[in-house]
Amino acid sequence: MRIVVTGASGNVGTALVSRLQAAGQHDIVAIARRVPDYAAIDGPQWVSIDLSDPGCGxxxxxxxxxxxxxxxxAWGFQPSHQVGYLExxxxxxxxxxxxxxxxxxxxxxxxMSSVAAYSPKRDAEPVDESWPVNGVPTSAYSRHKVAAERQLDSFEKTSAGTAVARVRPGIIGQRSAGSALLRYALPILLPAKAIAAVPVLPMPAGLTIPMVHADDVADAIVxxxxxxxxxxxxxAAATPISAADIAETLGARWIPTPGRVLRALLAASWQARLQQVAPGWLDLGAAAPALDSSRAKHELGWTPKASALEVLRETVEGMTEAVAGPTAALRHRTVLSELSQLVSHGPVSHRRQP
Structure with missing residues (x-):
């Protein structure tokens, strides 16, 4: 089968391409804006395409x-202050x-859709695929995932000869995404080890986050x-992550804090360019429902191998050790490299990655 994968250099893309390659029976075309320097003779065909360019058709x-x-x-997460570019x-x-x-x-x-496309949860009960897809309006990521799903709806109506599937995973983690996640979440002057030195963690009570391992997502797609x-x-893995789970994994003391207080602090620090996580991510975390993955289990025979807590622990370990992957999107992160990028290209929350 000839399979084209966009976003092939990212968190899920690397896991999927690796799994397809291991099968040894597919012709793989891997699309990314920044293709790897290496190119194995028997590996995928890498093609550089910038999907943000209207002329890339x-x-x-x-x-x-x-x-x-x-x-x-393929999807974009930074620069968080350039929402037009992310769209x-x-x-x-x-x-x-x-x-x-x-x-x-x-x-x-x-x-690749997301739990972010779903409307806010009403309670702690997991939702199935019939849950409304209207998103969280204050989250740009959520709004864009909803807009993409609407496009897919229209495509299905006009392209009857094409089979269309969409996956809605929880937060996807793996060890090799550690450096990439650090660039999204950690101020540039803080080393990776700072992740393990957080003394207290203020987070809202009742926060639950569905998680799944990148390898398990790749397995479902295959x-x-x-x-x-x-x-x-x-x-998603069966049991979502709680605020207490996150604090325990970080070795920090959890301090239950009203969401509106945290949002005000997050928004102020983001606007001041002290950190690059937009406040909409907190809104999304508070609103995201737990996921019922029964359909994938019954129809695809899919069962996640990693629990949500195992995914969280592996991902945090990868961040603490600044673990990197073989592509530009998953490249190694150091304070020195981040400072160099800051001087030459400006803060990550504003620049388009070279």
Whole structure:
């Protein structure tokens, strides 16, 4: 099967490409804005395409020519102060991938959505795929995931010959994403070891976060491809993470704190450019429902191998040790490298990564 993967250099993309390669029976085209320097003879064909560019349609159509399936993973998380750019990558990029898929007559499209697309939870009960997809309005990430799902709805109506699936995972973690997550979450002057030196952790009571390992997400996508499955699939380990779990993993003391207080502090520090996490992420964390992944289990035969707590611990360990992957998106993070990038390109919350 000829499979095209967008966002192939990222957290899930590297896990998926590795799994597809291990199967030894697929022709893989890996799309990323920054392709790796290496290129194994028997590895995927890497293609550099910037999905935020409205003029990339020709490149996409060429890359998708002859493809049996497209797995669209590409998304942007920084610069957090340039929401227009993030929308161009996520929403605009999705539209361009769907248009190219239609032009290339691709038989199967698998889209990476998110728990962030769901409307806020009402209680602690897990929700299935029928839960409303209206998002959390104060989160740009959530709004963009909803917009991409709307595009997918329209694509399904006009492309009856294409099987369409969408996955809605919880927060995805793995050890090799440690350095990448540090760049998203940690001020540049703080070393990775600071993660393990947090004395107290103020977080709202009742916070629950569904999590899943990148390898388990890759496994689900492979099953979707093999079965040419359609529709939406929640992907998460059975028990979500709590604020107490996060504090314990960090070795910190949890201090239950009203959400409005934390949001005010987060917003002020973000606006002051002291850290790069936009306050909408806190809104999303407070609103995200727990996920019922029964459909993936029953229809795909999928069961996550890692519990949410195991994913959290592995991810935090990866961050503490600044573990990196083989691609630019997962490159090693150090204080010195971050300072160099700050001098040459400005803060990560404002710059487009080179």
């Amino acid at each position: 020709h490149q996409l159509r060429h890359a998708l020519h002859g493809a049996d399936a497209v797995v669209h993973l 161009a990558v996520g929403v605009g990029g999705t539209q361009r991938v769907l248009a190219a898929s239609a032009a290339a007559d691709v038989g199967h499209v698998v889209h 099953r979707i491809l093999e079965q040419q499955a359609t529709g939406a699939y929640n992907l």
